[in-house]
């Protein structure tokens with residue numbers, strides 16, 4: 001990277017259909033904004049071209065004004081300009097009303113609309129006399145930039161540009177993705193493990209030579225517990241417990257949960273099959289059920305019957321004492337396996353949404369004090385959950401990178417994840433991944449599990465309890481040490497929260513990797 005620093009600044013133009021926070025559906029929108037900001041901070045010029053949707057919140061666009069108009073594709077295209085999170089954005093507004101439909105995705109002509117947008121964006125660059133070094137396009141929706149550029153523009157005024165194509169999720173629009181893979185100068189996906197997982201796909205396998213995995217980062221200014229208007233007390237790793245305590249209280253109060261010291265598991269996700277819906281449901285029930293309840297009642301019964309016999313047999317009295325301690329142990333494990341759970345999620349599929357609405361109602365009746373479902377998209381609430389949760393669960397079936405676990409760590413919440421894609425690259429299990437973490441210069445930072453059945457996830461959910469129960473042996477040995485044992489276990493957990501907060505999951509490193517990649521298109 002030393003040699004790159006001496007190179008003249010580059011001009012990079014992102015052509016994208018999502019951009020956080022004004023037009024965000026998922027991680028793609030976050031990446032366009034935060035990667036652009038990181039690259040701009042390194043001294044390069046970055047612009048974004050976006051459709052001018054009528055469903056955007058323009059409060060987050062500064063200095064929004066008319067820029068120009070050009071004719072293309074049988075319509076006039078009005079161009080507006082504004083600043084979003086410090087980035088220059090050109091908003092294309094075809095006068096045929098293509099983007100005035102009240103949503104980003106979900107129309108049956110999405111492919112046509114975005115194809116039109118890509119072509120219009122290239123035409124705008126050409127007609128405005130821009131000479132970008134890099135055209136960066138994303139997923140199936142702006143994939144057409146790659147071939148439209150090579151077919152119509154490379155010999156026609158934009159010859160200086162190179163195309164970089166990033167796959168955020170191979171699930172969608174595979175035909176577009178395969179075609180863009182052919183035409184792009186370089187292609188990336190959002191973690192190394194995901195790049196390996198998809199390398200056998202026929203869209204990818206012929207192009208492995210120009211295909212790279214670069215893990216996403218998060219924008220440390222947008223996700224900053226030290227400066228976050230949505231949480232009650234600002235905090236850093238120095239006062240993490242104080243800040244998280246206040247956020248947890250505020251969250252519990254807002255959602256009507258019992259103001260208790262139970263560990264709180266947060267889930268923030270689109271509710272789709274990819275995100276492990278069945279595991280999410282299982283986890284919710286698992287966190288609510290009282291483990292050992294059956295054993296407890298069985299043993300209680302034994303205790304009740306027991307005095308009748310014990311007067312006759314001394315050895316049974318010994319058994320009585322043992323049983324007493326076992327019950328005590330069960331009760332403590334019980335207390336510690338009780339959790340609270342908050343789910344913030346929305347499902348694009350109305351059937352799944354309904355399913356969760358029903359489950360939410362059911363829980364509201366049976367476990368109002370310990371479970372709450374917020375089945376909507378709510379960015380401010382997501383901040384409070386990231387800050388107030390002890391754990392953030394991400395049980396995805398596959399996950400190209402995943403941002404939730406990174407945001408969780410920034411707020412000192414411990415991630416519990418399924419070992420896949422970017423989750424595997426960023427979460428290192430406290431029990432099993434010490435060496436793998438060290439190879440990255442990191443300390444372990446969470447819990448992870450394999451498999452797609454509930455058993456693996458249960459054991460990851462339970463393992464934090466195992467760490468705590470090892471301290472329980474102290475408890476069994478004598479009450480005098482009970483309190484220190486309990487607080488020791490807490491100290492272990494607090495130090496883990498502090499540790500995850502101090503790890504750097506920003507764009508600092510990935511932005512340099514992207515710059516290296518941008519430069520390599522010119523070799």
Ligand code: ADP
Nearest residue numbers: 026027269270344345376377378379402403404
């Ligand atoms: P994906 O892009 O597949 O949805 P990521 O983990 O890459 O998954 O990004 C998800 C982003 O969307 C995160 O910033 C997360 O906080 C946010 N998010 C997901 N669901 C919601 C919701 N219901 N309300 C607010 N934010 C959400």
